[in-house]
Amino acid sequence: MRKIKPEDFQRDLLQWYDENKRDLPWRRERDPYKIWVSEIMLQQTQVDTVIPYYQRFMSLFPTVKDLAEADEETVLKAWEGLGYYSRARNLHSAVKEVNNTYGGEVPSSEKDVKSLKGVGPYTAGAILSIAFNIPAPAVDGNVMRVTSRLLAIYDDIAKASSRKIFEETAMELIDKDRPSDFNQALMELGALICTPKNPACLICPVNEHCSARKEGVQDLLPVKSKKKPPKKMKMKVLLVKDENDRVLIERRPDTGLLAKLWQFPNIEAETDDLSDLKRLGESLGLTLEFEKENVQEVKHVFSHVVWEMEVYKGFVKSVHNAELYEESALKQFVATEDINYYPFPVSHQKIIDGALAKGEMYK
Numbered sequence: 287m288r289k290i291k292p293e294d295f296q297r298d299l300l301q302w303y304d305e306n307k308r309d310l311p312w313r314r315e316r317d318p319y320k321i322w323v324s325e326i327m328l329q330q331t332q333v334d335t336v337i338p339y340y341q342r343f344m345s346l347f348p349t350v351k352d353l354a355e356a357d358e359e360t361v362l363k364a365w366e367g368l369g370y371y372s373r374a375r376n377l378h379s380a381v382k383e384v385n386n387t388y389g390g391e392v393p394s395s396e397k398d399v400k401s402l403k404g405v406g407p408y409t410a411g412a413i414l415s416i417a418f419n420i421p422a423p424a425v426d427g428n429v430m431r432v433t434s435r436l437l438a439i440y441d442d443i444a445k446a447s448s449r450k451i452f453e454e455t456a457m458e459l460i461d462k463d464r465p466s467d468f469n470q471a472l473m474e475l476g477a478l479i480c481t482p483k484n485p486a487c488l489i490c491p492v493n494e495h496c497s498a499r500k501e502g503v504q505d506l507l508p509v510k511s512k513k514k515p516p517k518k519m520k521m522k523v524l525l526v527k528d529e530n531d532r533v534l535i536e537r538r539p540d541t542g543l544l545a546k547l548w549q550f551p552n553i554e555a556e557t558d559d560l561s562d563l564k565r566l567g568e569s570l571g572l573t574l575e576f577e578k579e580n581v582q583e584v585k586h587v588f589s590h591v592v593w594e595m596e597v598y599k600g601f602v603k604s605v606h607n608a609e610l611y612e613e614s615a616l617k618q619f620v621a622t623e624d625i626n627y628y629p630f631p632v633s634h635q636k637i638i639d640g641a642l643a644k645g646e647m648y649k
Contacts, residue, residue: 288438288497295436295495296461296468302491303471306478308333311340313470318392318417319350319381325412326377326404329426330370333477339368350392353378354385362547362629369632371544376404394418407453412469421465423456425449428476429469433459434508435480435498443508518592520555522562523634525581525641526574526600532619533642534570534610535628543588548628550637551617552595563598570617571607574600582641586633593633597641 307313310333312324323343327336343364347353353361358378365374380402384392392413393399399410411424430443430452437455441448461468479486487499498504526534535548553566560576567574582597609615620628625638 290437290495290497292459292461295459295492296464298492298495299471299475300461300464300467303467303474307470307474308478311337311344316417316419316466318394318413319384320344321417322392322405322409322413323377325409325416326373327368329373329409331368336368339365350381350385350390354382354390358546359629363627366629367632367635371547371631373404375545379403380405392417394420396420396422407449415460415465415469417466419464419466421457421460421462423453423460424469424473425452425456426473429456429472431482431508432472432476432480435485435504436492436496438497438501438503438507440507440509442511444511444513513589516588516590516592518594521552521593521595522555522566523550523552523584523595523597523637524563524566524574524600525550525597525637526567526572526602527622528602528605528619530619531622533622533625534572534617534619535625536617544631546629547631549630549634550597555596560598563600567600571605571610572600572602573604573606575603576600582637584633584636584640586631586636595633595637597637599641 310324312320324336324340327340327343346364347356347361356378358375361374361378362371365371368374383402384390388398393402394414394417396410396414399405399413400407405413408424408426411422414420414422415424427443430448433439433452433455434441434443439451439455441451443452456472459468459472475490475492479490483505485504487493487496487504490496490499493499496504498507524534528534534551536551537548538544538546540546551566551570553562555562560578563574563576577599580596580598584593584595584597586593586595607617610617610619612618622642625642630638
């Protein structure tokens with residue numbers, strides 16, 4: 287690892303940031319709640335994708351109190367499409383704690399911020415530095431990439447043991463007078479200039495400080511071990527309506543992947559025929575007829591699994607489960623026009639916008 291003069295680096299980085307920073311909605315004020323929400327949304331999600339979600343979320347829940355008092359399904363519906371829904375559930379839970387324990391004011395101590403559900407070291411550092419101007423490292427993959435190139439750090443950023451190295455490095459570099467702007471500038475540099483591939487070294491405002499550029503290894507850093515490829519899972523999804531044209535939906539379990547979101551009934555495919563769907567229908571308490579050909583195919587990629595879904599139409603012959611007509615049931619028939627009141631994962635939104643919207647159910 288090479289050494290640089292922090293003061294010179296800070297000067298050049300902050301001068302560039304002052305002249306080139308993007309006008310992002312969460313940068314227009316230092317409201318800790320709004321900065322917190324933006325940082326949670328920005329995890330695993332691009333800035334351009336986040337902006338409209340953030341603006342809509344803030345219009346619905348402009349204060350800690352508003353979000354704390356909202357019911358969970360409303361929060362999940364507002365989050366619909368952003369993915370990684372545990373972020374929304376954890377944020378909602380933590381905001382309730384802030385409302386009840388801290389009088390609706392986001393705490394400014396490292397200990398209290400880190401105690402909030404879903405707030406890890408990076409998010410805590412971002413809140414403390416950006417909102418409260420407290421010198422604290424905010425180290426995510428973006429910042430690790432920049433600092434690994436800047437100082438020629440060859441530690442594997444995918445390993446948890448490397449985080450301490452990068453946090454210590456970030457703390458040595460941070461401008462103690464302008465920690466809010468410095469951390470945002472470092473993030474901005476990674477987003478606009480020091481990108482994962484083909485970094486724009488020639489126009490980089492801090493290229494004279496960069497060890498990777500001097501050594502010609504900017505394309506080799508950061509070192510990051512590869513993850514295992516996601517597992518493929520073949521699934522069959524059932525679109526079924528009753529005689530009153532209501533469509534059957536179900537809520538996912540309270541924990542695990544896509545917890546508490548709604549979906550169309552589905553089953554992991556074990557055969558190439560319709561016997562899987564027959565088993566699914568029986569488990570629902572329905573006797574069904576099926577069309578032999580699927581009406582839609584949907585592929586959705588998660589970090590660890592790929593869903594390859596075939597969507598089939600089912601026709602109700604008889605119902606053996608009266609609970610399917612109870613409004614509070616976890617599996618229920620609902621009017622098609624009401625389906626958008628329920629939060630669905632992106633994979634099943636594709637079905638709503640596809641086979642359901644195109645009238646496949648009526649053919």
